[in-house]
Amino acid sequence: MNRAEAADLPDDGVLKTPERLRRRASRLLSQLSMRSGRLITEGLARVDARKWHYAVLASLHEYGPGSQAELSQRSGIYRSDMVGVLNELAERDLVERAPDPADRRRNVITISAQGRRHLRRLDKVLDDLHDELLAPLSPAERDQFVQLLTRLLDHHTRGS
Amino acid sequence: MNRAEAADLPDDGVLKTPERLRRRASRLLSQLSMRSGRLITEGLARVDARKWHYAVLASLHEYGPGSQAELSQRSGIYRSDMVGVLNELAERDLVERAPDPADRRRNVITISAQGRRHLRRLDKVLDDLHDELLAPLSPAERDQFVQLLTRLLDHHTRGS
DNA sequence: CCGACACCGTTAGTGTGACTAACGTTAGTC
DNA sequence: GACTAACGTTAGTCACACTAACGGTGTCGG
Incomplete structure (x- = not known):
């Protein structure tokens, strides 16, 4: 059906993925998310950190000390x-964990x-990584x- | 530090995630990709299909019959x-798998x-799902x- | 006061998706 | 005819989101 069309294209040894697939936002999202995830994970690994570390430290810095349950909700990490x-x-x-005398x-x-200090460093690292991630965009x-x-x-978050 | 600020905000019982985190493109990407993935997966499950099915069928439809290795590269699925x-x-x-007499x-x-037929149906289903996914956008x-x-x-794909 | 219920942190385990390693089989190449 | 490479296949790894269940603790209604 599209066989003839396909044969016309400059199929220079490179196997292209179908247009249909290419255009789907869901696919673009998952592919890009994968690349992005790898970029971030590897970048953070170089300073002995993970994404979750950043999430927790940022939560603590912005909202002050809290229980693990609070941190869970704020950072989106399961308890x-x-x-x-x-x-x-x-x-x-980087963090102190002490029993709450009140509860x-x-x-x-x-x-x-x-x-x-570590959080500031991570912020810097992440800024650079995002620069790389978003490089092609103004x-x-x-x-x-x-x-x-x-x-x-x-x-898509409202109502859940 | 930001404790005071945070206390000023209308913290109406809902635990917000830090702005820093919220703004990071990488996080937005992974979160949205997750939602999107779930939406698609569940939607396709309703018609007894998976994302991979669509990818393979679309490849076959656009480029004609091929080996598993070809399909792998086109669809991005590991062989x-x-x-x-x-x-x-x-x-x-939905598909016929026969040994290649030439190789x-x-x-x-x-x-x-x-x-x-199934591919056409999946296309329709995916159109609807993407309508839902992208609902808030013009x-x-x-x-x-x-x-x-x-x-x-x-x-980020160039060079790999 | 006490019993039902909900929340806390923790452990263990599930399911999935991307990816690697290795195997026997078959094709090309020198 | 030996070497190398590609093919399909099996098995397994790793990270991540998520669930189930546990003992310990607070809360609230009767």
Whole structure:
């Protein structure tokens, strides 16, 4: 059917993926998200960090100390996974985990001075990585991109 | 530090994620990609299909029959995973898998009439799902969004 | 006061998607 | 005819989102 068409194209040994697929926003999203994820993960690994570390440290810095459950909700990390993340952060002395005297079910997590320093560093690293990620876009386009993503995400987050 | 600021905000019981995190394109991407993935996966499941099925069927339809290795490259599915996908497609008689007489290492995969019908159906389903995914955007914005994604992905795909 | 219920942190496990390693088989190449 | 490379296939790894269930703790209604 499209066999003839395909034969006309300059099929110079490179196997192209179908247009249909290429155009689907869902596919573009997942592919780009994968690339982006790799970029970020590898970049952070170079400074002995992970995405989740950043999420937790940022939460602590912006909203102050909190329980693990609070951090979970703010950072979007499941409380079951939060345990391990906090272990890693505590190992590195970036965070202090102490039982809450007011409610003995909870742990109060506090960011340390070293944690704040680390957070600043991560911010810098992430800025650079995002520069790489968004390299082909002009500043205006980057804003536009972020705004579009935000609107879409907000739309699909409402009601859950 | 930002504790005071945070306290000023209308913290009406809802735990917000830090602005820093919210703004990061990488996070927006991964979050949205997750939502999108779920939407698509669930939508396709309703018609007994998966994303991979669509990718393979679309490849076959646009470029004609091919070996599993060709399909792999075109659809971005690893050849190790392609085996299972083709098993599923063959089970449903959407595809025919026959040894290539010209090169007995290969299988030649051909889309069936039923497969073509199924592909049309999937296209319709995906159109609807993308309507849902991109609901908050105007047609112009959707184009813009797809174009931005494409440019970014192209940039990060070149050289690999 | 106490029993029902909800929340806390933690452990273990599930499912999926991207990816690697290795195998036997078959084709080309010198 | 030996070497190398590609093919399909099987098995397994790794990270990530997510669920289930546990003991310990607070809260609230009767």
